[in-house]
Amino acid sequence: MCHCIKLGYLRRSSCGPLAGCAVGRPWQWQPAGADKAQMPQFQRSSVRIKNPTRVEEIICGLIKGGAAKLQIITDFDMTLSRFSYRGKRCPTCHNVIDNCKLVTDDCRRKLLQLKEQYYAIEVDPVLTVEEKYPHMVEWYTKSHGLLVEQGIPKAKLKEIVAESDVMLKEGYENFFDKxxxxxxxxxxxxAGIGDVLEEVIRQAGVYHPNVKVVSNFMDFDENGVLKGFKGELIHVFNKHDGALKNTDYFSQLKDNSNIILLGDSQGDLRMADGVANVEHILKIGYLNDRVEELLEKYMDAYDIVLVKDESLEVANAILQKVL
Structure with a gap:
């Protein structure tokens, strides 16, 4: 059984940069000066933390490093985007294409059948990542093949995204803008579709120059019609391999040794594997589905678990103190 507490506040003493940071629970934050900047976000019912002492140490390390040492590594689907809104499931990047009016009913039916078959495998709490791996390759390969058959034009992507129900999590403007x-x-x-992802954040006004996207990007022919996907397939359980392929990117950030990682799956935990010099890493995991089955496993893996949380408030609260 998992034993966890809900964090309330952090305290920071005015005696030096971080004196008195580790002060027990509930946490309080006491900046220089008389006023206390509280962090009520940690009192949200969605917040679960198995090892508060460790989280306290990591956050203190992030604060010490400040902006100069920080970088963000994050998943997109169901992490930055919403899992649901008002009781209705929100689409992933793949779903945005699957559900668009350019896809035939027959193709949509086949895509749904694939999802019903393989999603259960993806979230199965018993199967190992190694056991799930080949099934994810099959799912993505078959789905991408069906989409190619639809002859989707690149010129329609902007309209497809605009007409979709995809939504970013509450607080996304504050997150990206800060x-x-x-x-x-x-x-x-x-592991979604990069062209859709980029269009989502572009239309939301948050595709800033500091953002780099690595994903499955569409490959179009000379007429601008989808003919395949570029490069090696990225799926939810091979992000370790993808991270290692981006060591050039991470090597340029050798001084950014503090990481806030956000994800919603076990595979997302490997996204920082390409970073050679990690000083502090805070792993925040969104648990969106099958909570009773997966909570203990997520709490063992992530420093902070957010259960059915459709906001970026916890991440924003931490950034407010670090930056």
């Missing part, structure tokens, strides 16, 4: 203001590198590592 990171841009402080020139914090943001690495979005997605």
């Amino acid at each position: 990171l841009q203001q402080h020139s914090i590198p943001v690495f979005i590592f997605s």
Whole structure:
């Protein structure tokens, strides 16, 4: 059984940069001066933390490093984007294409059948990542093949995204804008469709110059019609391999040794594997589905678990103190 507490506040003493940071629970934050900037976001019912002492140490390390040492590594689907809104499931990047009017009913039916078959495998709490791996390759390969058959034109992507029900999590403007203001590198590592992802954040007005996207990008022919996907397939359980392929990117950020990682799956935990010099890493995981089955496993893996949380408030609260 998992034993966890809900964090309330952090305390920071005015005696030096971080004196008195580790003060027990509930946490309080006491900046220099008389006023206390509280962090009520940690009192949200969605917040679960198995090892509060460890989280306290990591956050203190992030604060010490400040903006100069920070970088963000994050998943997109169901992490930056919403899992649901008002009781209705929100689409992933793949779903945005699957559900668009350019896809035939027959193709949509086949895509749904694939999802019903393989999603259960993806979230199965018993199967290992190694056991799930080949099934994810099959799912993505078959789905991408069906989409290619539809002959989707590149010129329609903007309209497809605009007409979709995809939504970013509450607080996304604050998240992206603050990171841009402080020139914090943001690495979005997605097993979705990169063209859709980029269009989503572009239309939301948050595709800033500090954001780098690594994902499955569409390949179009000379007429602008989808003919395949570029490069090696990225799926939810091979992000370790993808991270290692981006060591050039991470090597340019050798001084950014503090990481906030956000994800919603076990595979997302490997997104920082390409970073050679990690000093502090805070792993925040969104648990969106099958909570009773997966909560203990997520709490063992992530420092902070957010259960059915459709906001970026916890991440924003931490950034407010670090930056």
